[in-house]
Amino acid sequence: MRFRTIPASPADPLRVVIVGAGGMGRAWLATVADSPEVTLTGIADLDAALARDVADSAGLPDLPVGTDAAALARQTGAQALINATTPEAHHPVTTAALFAGLPVLGEKPVAENVSRALSMAAAAEVTGELFMVSQSRRWNPYLATLRGMITRLGTIGTMTTSFFRSERFGGFRDLMAYPLLIDMAIHAFDSARYLLDAEPVTAYCQSYNPPWSWYAGDANATVVFEMDGGTRYVYNGSWCSPGEVTSWNGTWRVSGEKGTATWDGDHEPVLDAELDAGEPADSPNFGIAGALQAFVRALRTGQPPSGEVHENVMSLAMVEAAVQSATSGRLERLDDVLERAHAQALREETRADVRNALAGWSSVRDILAGTERMETR
Ligand SMILES: NC(=O)c1ccc[n+]([C@@H]2O[C@H](COP(=O)([O-])OP(=O)(O)OC[C@H]3O[C@@H](n4cnc5c(N)ncnc54)[C@H](O)[C@@H]3O)[C@@H](O)[C@H]2O)c1
Numbered sequence: 523m524r525f526r527t528i529p530a531s532p533a534d535p536l537r538v539v540i541v542g543a544g545g546m547g548r549a550w551l552a553t554v555a556d557s558p559e560v561t562l563t564g565i566a567d568l569d570a571a572l573a574r575d576v577a578d579s580a581g582l583p584d585l586p587v588g589t590d591a592a593a594l595a596r597q598t599g600a601q602a603l604i605n606a607t608t609p610e611a612h613h614p615v616t617t618a619a620l621f622a623g624l625p626v627l628g629e630k631p632v633a634e635n636v637s638r639a640l641s642m643a644a645a646a647e648v649t650g651e652l653f654m655v656s657q658s659r660r661w662n663p664y665l666a667t668l669r670g671m672i673t674r675l676g677t678i679g680t681m682t683t684s685f686f687r688s689e690r691f692g693g694f695r696d697l698m699a700y701p702l703l704i705d706m707a708i709h710a711f712d713s714a715r716y717l718l719d720a721e722p723v724t725a726y727c728q729s730y731n732p733p734w735s736w737y738a739g740d741a742n743a744t745v746v747f748e749m750d751g752g753t754r755y756v757y758n759g760s761w762c763s764p765g766e767v768t769s770w771n772g773t774w775r776v777s778g779e780k781g782t783a784t785w786d787g788d789h790e791p792v793l794d795a796e797l798d799a800g801e802p803a804d805s806p807n808f809g810i811a812g813a814l815q816a817f818v819r820a821l822r823t824g825q826p827p828s829g830e831v832h833e834n835v836m837s838l839a840m841v842e843a844a845v846q847s848a849t850s851g852r853l854e855r856l857d858d859v860l861e862r863a864h865a866q867a868l869r870e871e872t873r874a875d876v877r878n879a880l881a882g883w884s885s886v887r888d889i890l891a892g893t894e895r896m897e898t899r
Contacts, residue, residue: 661812
C-alpha cells in the first residue's frame, strides 16, 4: 500500500505519543527512550493517573499525559502514534489516529478479530496513512538466519513448532476459552508465514484441556496448516506442561527434500553439516526495537514494512481458522474464514468511507497480498 512519508532522522526525530500505559506501554517507553530516531511527546491512557505515574517513574515529570490519544498527539505536535492498548481498544484508537492524520505502530494482535482487522486495513487505505503491526518475535536475527537456511533445503515437506511451558499467570488468561491459541500461538503462526514465505490454505485444530490444567479454557492445542505450495506446518503447544520447557519462541524443525534445519528458539539455528548455511542475518535490533526501527525507515522511504496491516492480517486469520476448526471439528479453509470476516466487517462498519473501501474489495486474499491493488489501481 502507498502511504504518506515523513522524513524522520536522528537530526529530526519522529515525534510520537504512546497510548496504553500498561506493561507493554512501559516497554515501549524504554524502547523510544533508547532510539535516536524517535522522541516522545506524551503518554495517553484511559487511566490518566496511571499515565502520569508511568511518566514520573521514567523521570519525565513534565511529559504531557491525557486520556484521548489523538487529542494529545494534536496538542503536543506528535507525528505518529504507538498503540499499546488492550486488543479490543486497537480498532477504535488506531482508526481515530489514522483519520487524525497519524501513522500508527500498533501492538499485536492487530485487532480482537479478523473482521475488525479488515476494517483497519480499509481505514489505512482511505486515509493513506501507514498502519504497521509490531509482531515483536518476527524481529529476531535467529529467525532471519533460519529463513535463509530454509532456502537451501529445496521443497519443504513439513515444518513443526513445539511450544511447551508451565505458566501460572492468574488474571484474564486463566479465564479465556482458548488462551494458548489466542494469546500466544499468533507469534509462531506469524513466524511460520515469514519462514516459509507462504500463506495458509487450510487449518485443522484439536484444542483441549488436560485433566491437571489450571486454566478454565483449553491450554493445549495441535494445529495442522496446509500452506500454499503444499508444505504442512504443524503447531503443537501447551501452557500447562510441568517439567522441561521449551523456549518462549518454541523449538522448530524444518524438513525439506535436501535436508533439515532446526532451531531451539534461543540460539543460532542449525543446518545439516553438508549444506552451506550462508551468512547469519545482519539485524541488530530484537523485538519491539526492531519493529520501531522498521516503522521509522518505512515512513522515511515509503517502502511497506514487514507487519504493514494488510500483510499482518493473515497471522490473525490463522488463529481464527484454528479456533473455528476446534469449534466445528472440521478442516477450515482460510478463504472461508476471510470471506466470513469480510461480510461481518461490512455489516458492522459505522464509517461510510471505510465501508465503501471494504465493499470495493473483490477478493480479500488478493487485497491482503497486494495483488488486487496492483492490478486495479
Ligand atoms: N509483543 C509481545 O511480546 C507482547 C507481550 C505482552 C503484551 N502484548 C500486547 O500488548 C498489548 C497491551 O498489553 P499489556 O499487557 O500492556 O496490557 P495492559 O492491560 O497491561 O495495559 C493496557 C493499557 O491500555 C489502556 N487502555 C485500554 N483501552 C484504552 C483506550 N481506548 N485509550 C487509552 N488507553 C487504553 C488500559 O487502561 C491499560 O492501562 C496487547 O495487545 C497485548 O497482546 C505484546
